[in-house]
Structures are given as C-alpha cells and as structure tokens.
Amino acid sequence: xxxxxxxxxxxxxxxxxxxxxxxxxxxxxxxxxxxxxxxxxxxxxxxxxxxxxxxxxxxxxxxxxxxxxxxxxxxxxxxxxxx
Numbered sequence: 001x002x003x004x005x006x007x008x009x010x011x012x013x014x015x016x017x018x019x020x021x022x023x024x025x026x027x028x029x030x031x032x033x034x035x036x037x038x039x040x041x042x043x044x045x046x047x048x049x050x051x052x053x054x055x056x057x058x059x060x061x062x063x064x065x066x067x068x069x070x071x072x073x074x075x076x077x078x079x080x081x082x083x
Contacts, residue, residue, distance in 0.1 A: 046081075 030044040041049040
C-alpha cells in the first residue's frame with residue numbers, strides 16, 4: 001500500500017503527463033513511443049506510425065550508411081513527398 005505522500009507524488013506526475021499529452025504536436029515533428037507490445041513506434045513520418053521491435057531498429061540503423069548510399073544512387077528514380 002502506498003503512503004499518502006507517494007499517492008500525491010504519483011497524482012502530480014500523472015497530472016503533468018496528462019497536460020503534456022494535451023499539447024498538440026507540431027506538424028512534421030518526429031516523436032517516439034513504446035507500443036503496447038513493447039516495440040518502438042515513430043510518429044510524424046507519415047499518416048501512420050512506423051513500428052519495429054528493438055532488434056529490427058538496431059539492424060536497420062546498422063545499415064544506415066548503405067541506405068544513404070542507395071538513396072543517393074537512386075535519387076533520380078525516387079519521388080519526394082510534398083510536405
């Protein structure tokens with residue numbers, strides 16, 4: 001059982017979290033969240049979040065230079081999304 005002081009501290013933490021969630025996120029801002037299933041979701045890249053598990057993100061990040069080179073090599077064929 002929590003003490004009254006612990007309950008008040010938890011209440012204040014939850015109030016602060018609630019206020020931060022109410023604030024609109026600026027368009028184009030990339031944010032991260034842990035999904036219900038324990039994966040990392042990235043918001044702000046498109047209409048839907050990109051969600052991968054930790055190991056998948058690590059594998060992708062290991063290939064970041066290769067991805068940059070691929071994008072540069074194929075720039076003429078790639079379309080750019082209008083903001």
